[in-house]
Amino acid sequence: MSSYQQTIRDGMWNNNVAFVQLLGLCPLLAVSNTVINALGLGLATTLTLVATNVIVSMIRNIVRPEIRIPVFVLIIASVVTAIELAMNAWFHELYKILGIFIPLIVTNCSIIARAEAFASRNNVGLSFIDGLFMGLGFTAVLVLLGAMREGLGFGTLLSQAHLMFGEGARGMTIVLFEDYKGFLLAILPPGAFLGLGLLIALKNVIDKRAVENKTSAIHNQATAIS
Amino acid sequence: MAGMISSPHTHLRNSVTTAMLNVCYALIPGIAAHVYFFGSGLLINMTITIATALLTEAAILKLRKRPIKASLMDGSALVTAILIALSLPSMVPWWVPFIGTAFAMVFAKHLYGGLGQNPFNPAMVGFAVLLIAFPQEMTRWMPPQFLDIYHPTFIETLRYSLTGLLPAGYQLDALTMATPLDTMKIQLGLGQSVEAIQGSQAVMGKLAGMGWEWINLMFLLGGLWLIIKRIIGWQIPVAMLAGLTIMSLISFLVAPDSYASPLFHLLSGATMLGAFFIATDPVTASTTPRGRLIYGFCIGILIYIIRTWGGYPDAIAFAVLLMNMAVPTIDYYTQPRVFGHDKK
Structure with missing residues (x-):
């Protein structure tokens, strides 16, 4: 069984959805043109992942394995619909910009992948942590890519921040x-x-450097001992 | 080995360097014609692209821990740089040739493994990136020197390239003009006939566009010299020009008023430069004899399609890049049969 620490590290780095699993690339590539778009979609995806992981984990012992995939799909679809309606209500401008990619979270392969590979086999607490950090890892890549593209493309960062943080955030834009x-x-x-x-x-x-440092450290230790 | 001196053991040292240098020599007539008709902006751009190409190549070779001098001297970076400069309008800010060349060297060439490994023609990748990233700068072409509007001097062009300052009292729009290919497309769209366009529009010459017809003929000359010297094979240029000719001939015969003649297409834009110098890039083109014919022919057809129905000023880059993608498939299906083996 995975430990909490291991789950967190997997989600953010070792098994990052975007970097390592290369899942959910369609929304990743499509909406990462500004930081705010990226952050909006990243957080919506994280919320979906947490909710679906927890629900799937809770019902994992009741659902028969033969029909588990349709059940997962139904759960994901309901969660995404709820999030879509919520965003439409509270972040209407951002919702209009992200457009089709909010309902399309339902097709993000990382969500069903986590439900099938993790949540249906682990307890609720671990599934919650997995959903949260898989989502945050995805969000981190989205925001990083969004920052690169917005910085290079428009020469700004965090433009249109008011879409997410309210009118007071207009001054957050960095030129x-x-x-x-x-x-x-x-x-x-x-x-x-x-x-x-x-x-x-x-x-x-970075990973390669880390491995090299580790082996050379072990090597140094070994020579020091001998 | 010293004992083996019976004839004929003279051989030509046909290395990459000599091939690339010969390509550069063959480009000279076309470059000269370009400078004659469109001013010295090309030379400024070429200086920037060559310097950028050599510097980025050296930097990335150092990063990759490869021998710098040998690769730098092989001339392939030089040819890429010249081709990028030739595809730019003559008055552009310095960062346009700089970004295009750096992108071509780093992303199109070395990220794939350097000379011989890249699937896409680096010069055309650089050009396509510029065309997509800076559409305004990349579509401001100067008119030929002989038209009656103001032509910036060398110093003024250089100053514009470095600082973005125009000659006093002139807007950039007043110094630029639609190219013959653009003019043809726009006027045809307005319902003019080909004959009327060629008779009335100032940028049109005797055969195709003013100036462009001579530049194309000069590149044709250099290209023929390369074929005679056996630096490039005849298949790709001939097939490409044939593809373009056949497509334009069919349209021209069906509706001569609304489609430009084959001659216009052959002598417009970068047709000859593309046929002899760009499509024939030994790394990214097809390598089998039959494959080269197919490759060239399809480029010709694509050029006609993009020129006639597409939205870009010329079509060489996109046609070549599209066919670059098809090269592995073409090569796979056109392997020559080894003598003595059965047909598969």
């Missing part, structure tokens, strides 16, 4: 470059693919 002409490629789909590719490469480099 990176004054009088920036814009690099359209970063905003267009190729920018999303390039950005994600570079981020995954960066993660692999």
Whole structure:
């Protein structure tokens, strides 16, 4: 059985939805053109993951294995519908921008993947943590990619923050470059693919460095002992 | 080994470097014609692209811990840089050639593994990135020097490239003009006939666009020299020009008023540059004899389709990139039969 710590580490880094599992790429690539869009969709996905993981985990002993997938799909669909209605009510402007990608959370493969691979086999507490940190890991990548694309493409960060944090947040927008002409490629789909590719490469480099450091540390210890 | 001196053991040292240098020599007539008709902006852009290409190549070779000097001297970066410069309008800010070339070297060439490994033509990737990222800068073409409007001097062009300052009293729109290909498309859209367009529009020359017809003929000359020197095979250029000719001939015969003649297409835009210097890139083109014919022919057809019904100023880059994707499939199905083996 997985421990809480291990689950958290898996969700954020070792088994990150976007970096390692490469799931949910369609919304990831489509709405990561600004930080606020990315954050909005990331949090909506996290909420969905937590809710579906908890519900699936609670009913895991009642549902017969033959029909578990349709049941999971029904649960996910109801949760997403509820979140969609909630966003429409409270974040209406953001809801309009994210558009089809809110209802499409239902098709995000990471959600059914977590339900099937984790929540249906673990207790409620662990499933909650798994959903939360898988979602946060996904959100982190989305926001990072959104920051890269928005910074390069428009020369700003956190523009339109009022869509999420209310009118008081209008001043949160950071202008990176004054009088920036814009690099359209970063905003267009190729920018999303390039950005994600570079981020995954960066993660692999960091992992490789970590392994090398560990082995050289062990090696040093061994030589010190001998 | 010293004992083996019977004839004929003279051989030509046909390395990558000599091939690439010969390609550069063959480009000279076309470049000269380009400068003659459209001013010295090309030379400024070319200086920037070459410097960028060599610097980025050196930097990334150092990062990859590869021998720097050998790869830098092979001339492939030089050819890429020149091709990018040739595809740019002559008055652009310095960062346009810089970003295009850096992107071509880093993303299109070295991320795939460097010379010989890249599936897409680096120069065309650089151009496509620029066209998509900076549509305004990339579609401001200067008119030929012989039209009666103000032409910026070398110093003014250089100043615009470095600082973005225009000659006093001029707007950029007043210095630029639609290219012959654009003019043809726009005027046809307005219901003009081809004959009327070629007779009345100032940018049109005797055969195709003013200036462009000569530039294309000069590239044709350089390309033929490359074929005679056996630096490039004849299949791709011939097939590509044939594809373009056949497509335009069919349309022209059906409706000569609303479709430009094959000659116009052959001598407009970057047709000859594309046929002899871009599509023939030895790394990204098909390698089998029959495959080259198919590859070139499809590029020709795509060029006609994108030019006639697409929304971009010219079509060489997208046609070549699309066919680059098809190269592995073409090569797979056109493997020559080894002598003595059965047909599969």
